[in-house]
Amino acid sequence: ETAVFQTPNYHVTQVGNEVSFNCKQTLGHDTMYWYKQDSKKLLKIMFSYNNKQLIVNETVPRRFSPQSSDKAHLNLRIKSVEPEDSAVYLCASSYWGGDTQYFGPGTRLLVL
Amino acid sequence: GQQVKQSSPSLTVQEGGISILNCDYENDMFDYFAWYKKYPDNSPTLLISVRSNVDKREDGRLTVFLNKSGKHFSLHITASQPEDTAVYLCAAGAQGTGSKLSFGKGAKLTVSP
Known part of the structure; x- marks a missing residue:
């Protein structure tokens, strides 16, 4: 099956903990993205990588760090989570310069 | 600020009618415009989706209209069906920005039988 896969689906943690989210795409794309969908349902780009290279880094807190081992994987680590980090994190992929971004099912994070 | 705005958060249309969803943007550099559906x-x-070199694109029941001077684009769905009920997100991007897309907040379309 070719798609964008994310794990976990859902994660509950406490303030100050570290979390990691995984994303893998089997579509053969060379560009991957992390988006954050906040409580107001607004989808905002956080990072994008092309062939393991960071291309876009929006203004996000330094506790967020993306990690790419190859062009098919882009993970997201959050050190010391805070309540405002509660959101749905969506991973997407595309060809570089391509029009269509394919999204994963999202990881819902709840910080207590 | 928010670069792409959907001013109407919800819309209800009768089955068979035309659904029109609107999107406004601020960035003159945007040259790619898209509509996403979210169940x-x-x-x-x-x-x-459509590039800025055209002002209209049709695909079946879907048509995107682009008004660059007005910084506005819209999605028209003809012969709306109950299965069209969903949240629709508009998005825009610019070449040279790493394929980065800016999304609207979404609009909930409900097609009633």
């Missing part, structure tokens, strides 16, 4: 608890899926 509840599902990720967004691209419906239709």
Whole structure:
């Protein structure tokens, strides 16, 4: 099956903990993205990588760090989570310069 | 600030009618415009997109209209069906920005039988 896969689906943690989210795409794309969908349902780009290279880094807190081992994987680590980090994190992929971004099912994070 | 705005958060249309969803943008550099469909608890899926060199694109029941001077684009769905009920997100991007897309907040379309 070719798609964008994310794990976990859902994660509950406490303030100050570290979390990691995984994303893998089997579509053969060379560009991957992390988006954050906040409580107001607004989808905002956080990072994008092309062939393991960071291309876009929006203004996000330094506790967020993306990690790419190859062009098919882009993970997201959050050190010391805070309540405002509660959101749905969506991973997407595309060809570089391509029009269509394919999204994963999202990881819902709840910080207590 | 928010670069792409959907001013109407919801719309209800009778089955068979035309659904019109609107989107306004601020960035003059945007040259790619898209509509995504999002079912509840599902990720967004691209419906239709258009580049700035055209002002209209049709695909079946879907048509995107682009008004660059007005910084506005819209999605028209003809012969609306109950299965069209979903949240629709508009998105825009610019070349040279690493394929970065800016999304609107979404608009909930309900097609009633």
